[in-house]
Amino acid sequence: MKYVVIRDDDICFFTKPEMLETLYKPLLDLGKPVTLSVVPAIHGGQSAGPLNGPFWDRFQLDYSPCLPPHKRAEAHVSPLTADCEIVNYIHSRPEYEIAQHGYNHIAIEGIREGLLTDRHLITERLEASRAIMQECFGRPSDFFVVPWDDVSAETITILKHYFKGISLHRLGQRHVSWSRKLQAIGRRFMNDRIRAPYFQDGDFLLLEYPGPILSMFNDYKGMKELTVSWLKNHDILVMVNHYWEYFWDWGEPNREFLSAWHDIAAYLLDRPDVEIISFSTLYDHLYS
Ligand SMILES: [Zn+2]
Numbered sequence: 505m506k507y508v509v510i511r512d513d514d515i516c517f518f519t520k521p522e523m524l525e526t527l528y529k530p531l532l533d534l535g536k537p538v539t540l541s542v543v544p545a546i547h548g549g550q551s552a553g554p555l556n557g558p559f560w561d562r563f564q565l566d567y568s569p570c571l572p573p574h575k576r577a578e579a580h581v582s583p584l585t586a587d588c589e590i591v592n593y594i595h596s597r598p599e600y601e602i603a604q605h606g607y608n609h610i611a612i613e614g615i616r617e618g619l620l621t622d623r624h625l626i627t628e629r630l631e632a633s634r635a636i637m638q639e640c641f642g643r644p645s646d647f648f649v650v651p652w653d654d655v656s657a658e659t660i661t662i663l664k665h666y667f668k669g670i671s672l673h674r675l676g677q678r679h680v681s682w683s684r685k686l687q688a689i690g691r692r693f694m695n696d697r698i699r700a701p702y703f704q705d706g707d708f709l710l711l712e713y714p715g716p717i718l719s720m721f722n723d724y725k726g727m728k729e730l731t732v733s734w735l736k737n738h739d740i741l742v743m744v745n746h747y748w749e750y751f752w753d754w755g756e757p758n759r760e761f762l763s764a765w766h767d768i769a770a771y772l773l774d775r776p777d778v779e780i781i782s783f784s785t786l787y788d789h790l791y792s
Contacts, residue, residue, distance in 0.1 A: 514570035516546035517582040521593035537782040541649035544633040547608035549579025601782035606651035618655040669709030713742035720749040724764035
């Protein structure tokens with residue numbers, strides 16, 4: 505059996521329920537889980553510049569693209585609240601699994617949130633974010649999705665106390681315990697096609713994903729081929745989505761991109777050897 509986790513990032517106070525519903529209704533209506541990677545307290549007004557990758561290259565976008573255009577430059581924190589629109593919507597769809605995606609989703613003086621090294625500050629931010637998750641979802645999350653795909657050794661040491669695992673693009677030796685460093689270094693020399701996309705550091709699970717298969721900058725027709733090809737060589741796929749890319753720039757849906765995604769979702773649902781599961785179920789499976 506092959507296991508696919510569908511992960512959508514940057515869910516925050518500003519996310520509109522209809523955006524998620526447009527993307528995931530076909531899966532949710534069949535009772536399939538989708539993992540929402542939630543930013544507890546999104547922060548606008550933080551200049552990211554080249555950290556915005558293709559959004560900087562293509563649009564010279566200085567502020568985070570995951571905020572609505574009129575909120576991007578506003579230096580304001582917008583925490584989720586127990587009765588806000590998106591939290592109410594998430595409660596109406598029990599198929600969603602909630603993962604935590606950083607705290608404010610910002611870079612502080614050019615340092616990405618996950619790369620902070622001050623242990624006191626990291627702990628303070630984690631405690632504040634978990635209190636928000638507890639208030640909105642009745643419990644803090646078990647899984648952490650790394651903003652911008654990288655964390656410092658100091659951050660990951662602390663994350664291990666709070667979470668069962670993390671999801672990121674590529675793990676390195678600084679992400680694992682001393683006793684596992686050689687093993688982590690050895691993985692770097694393995695071909696992508698044979699390397700299992702996960703690493704068990706004791707009871708802490710690190711899950712890799714194969715880069716941006718689903719992207720508004722990709723060839724929409726090629727996205728399915730990339731999915732098929734990954735599943736040919738691997739038993740686990742964490743499929744990463746960014747809902748706001750389908751509505752760029754927070755307007756009408758991009759029909760071509762959306763239909764390519766729905767075609768991939770239908771393909772995954774159709775395959776008898778593929779099971780769409782949550783991070784929690786995958787964790788239980790790997791540790792059983
Ligand atoms: Zn993000």
